[in-house]
Amino acid sequence: MRDNNMMPKGNETDDGEVGLNTTSFEQVQQQQKKLVIGYALTSKKKMSFLQPKLEVLARKKGISFVSIDQDKPLSEQGPFDVVLHKLLGNEWHDVIEDYQQKHPEVTVLDPPCAIQRIYNRQSMLQGIADINLADCDGMICVPKQMVVLKNTTSSTNEVAEAGLNFPLVAKPLLVDGTAKSHQLFLAYDRLSLAELEPPLVLQEFVNHGGVLFKVFVVGDVIKVVRRFSLPNVSNCEKEKVAGVFQFPRVSSSAASVDKTDLDPRVAG
Ligand SMILES: Nc1ncnc2c1ncn2[C@@H]1O[C@H](COP(=O)(O)OP(=O)(O)OP(=O)(O)O)[C@@H](O)[C@H]1O
């Protein structure tokens, strides 16, 4: 016996069964299914990510965002369909991993073990360096780079031995979401490296015409955006300029006026 209260409104058939409209009950239920995303973000990240326009769009699609109280047990909150988090620290990672064990039905974005490598600018590029696109049109490569863990004369000698060509982009080795982890410098000569604070990644500057393409990949969805970037460094500049110079976040979404989203085929 069907509980007609459960059934969406349809045409009464001869045998008293409620006939479904073109949309099946499951489809209607799916369409009405709400998706609850629990999020644990820093206040800075919440401001930059969870903007009103995103919440409005999400609500239209039946998606709601619920803030996770980090002072309460995660399992006592929810229930969630997805847990979205970007917090650091082993304590939080333990909380998330324990939650994953107890709630395999919840999608955790992302499991700590899956994102560990992107907290380090050397390991984050290793995956790229390992990609072998020999049979494709273009090629993907990583700028020549080295890690400097301590600031001594030997490290400046190591730069010479590594055969890195100046100018070099100096980047904090660890990417922990703080503003400091995005403080980048351009170093034009070996002696000025002593002014920098390790641990660092030193990367050869690659001329790229002042335009950067940022590719966002989520599952099968690819989105490419064009951003401002650092201008080319001329040979004359390389000869004349000395020292270390910090530069702003030239390619961030806030800095790039040209927000034209590019079709991946165009920017490929
Ligand atoms: N090897 C390089 N050669 C030339 N320019 C570079 C190089 N590395 C970085 N840049 C410039 O510095 C900008 C920031 O670099 P990168 O993306 O590595 O830092 P980031 O702090 O991780 O940036 P974000 O988090 O905003 O993506 C790039 O957009 C580019 O303009």
Ligand SMILES: O=P(O)(O)O[C@H]1[C@H](O)[C@H](O)[C@H](OP(=O)(O)O)[C@@H](OP(=O)(O)O)[C@@H]1O
């Ligand atoms: O190109 P955008 O501006 O989206 O660059 C992002 C960047 O890819 C990282 O997501 C940064 O997050 P953290 O690494 O956690 O700092 C973003 O920084 P934020 O200060 O806006 O959170 C960049 O915007």
